[in-house]
Amino acid sequence: MKLVEVLEQQYGLDHDTAVESSNTFLRALRARPDDESFTIDEWPAHLWRNALPKNYKHITKNISAEWINLRFKNLALTNDVIHLLETLREDYLLGLITNGSSRAQWQKIERLGLRKYFDCVLVSGDLPWEKPDQQIFFEACKKLNVEPKTCIMVGDRLETDIKGGKKAELGGTVWVPLQKDEVASDMPDFTINKVTELPEVLPNSPKFKHSTSKIC
Known part of the structure; x- marks a missing residue:
């Protein structure tokens, strides 16, 4: 909806056209997040060019830059999450596993530090x-x-994170659902409302000191 606001307020698209253009762009990006025949920043601009109405093609470069800024602003770690990671790392090894194309995922990893x-x-x-x-x-x-049995998988997707953790027979799985009404089909060992609640389900919580467990 932030994209819709930008298209309406800064570029003058009517609401329905702004919604349709944003949805068309996001569907295309999710279907194909990267194309190595373009630079990493040119690819979303190409998708925007195809998503915008003919009389708005001239804003392609600008709206693509706006989207990139919005994306990383909203993906940025909050202070609470940074504190959680820094505190966890005092006593645990932390691993990050992410699905996706190499360039697109590394762009996120690097820009978000x-x-x-x-x-x-x-x-x-x-x-x-x-x-x-x-x-x-x-x-x-x-x-x-x-x-593997000493590791815990923490993730928000049942079909990849929780299912994968169970297939690998990790020591435990912790699910952080993206939507409150989402139902767990592959039952996680624990469900929490937000990732900052993780210490409540870890060994030796709440201060989680002196633990030998690892978190993936």
């Missing part, structure tokens, strides 16, 4: 597997030099 919070970062686009394939979880465990 995520690397410094994790001991291992895996992008499925660099590997022959993606979540929920158990092999990508085993690879993370290998990088961290730990056994």
Whole structure:
């Protein structure tokens, strides 16, 4: 809806056209988040060019830049999440596993400054597997030099994060649903409302000191 506001207020599109253009762009991006025949920033501009009405093609470059700024502003870690990661890392090894094309995912990782919070970062686009394939979880465990049974998977997607964690027979799975009415088909070991509640379900909580567990 932020995109719709920008298209309406800054570029004069009527509401219905702004909604349709935004939805068309987002559907195209989700279907194909990257195309290496374009630079990483040119690709979304190309998708916007196809999504906008003919008489608004001239704003393609500007709205693409607006979208990129909005995206990373809304993806940025909050202070509470940064504190959580920094505190967890005092006693746990932390791994990040993300599905997606290599360039698109690394762009997010780098622009959001995520690397410094994790001991291992895996992008499925660099590997022959993606979540929920158990092999990508085993690879993370290998990088961290730990056994799968000592790891906990924390994720918001049942079909990839929780299902994959269970297939890999990790020590536990923690689900953070994106929508309150979402029903868990692959039952996680724990469900929390937001990631900052994670310490409540970890071993030796709430201060989670002196634990030997690892978190992926």
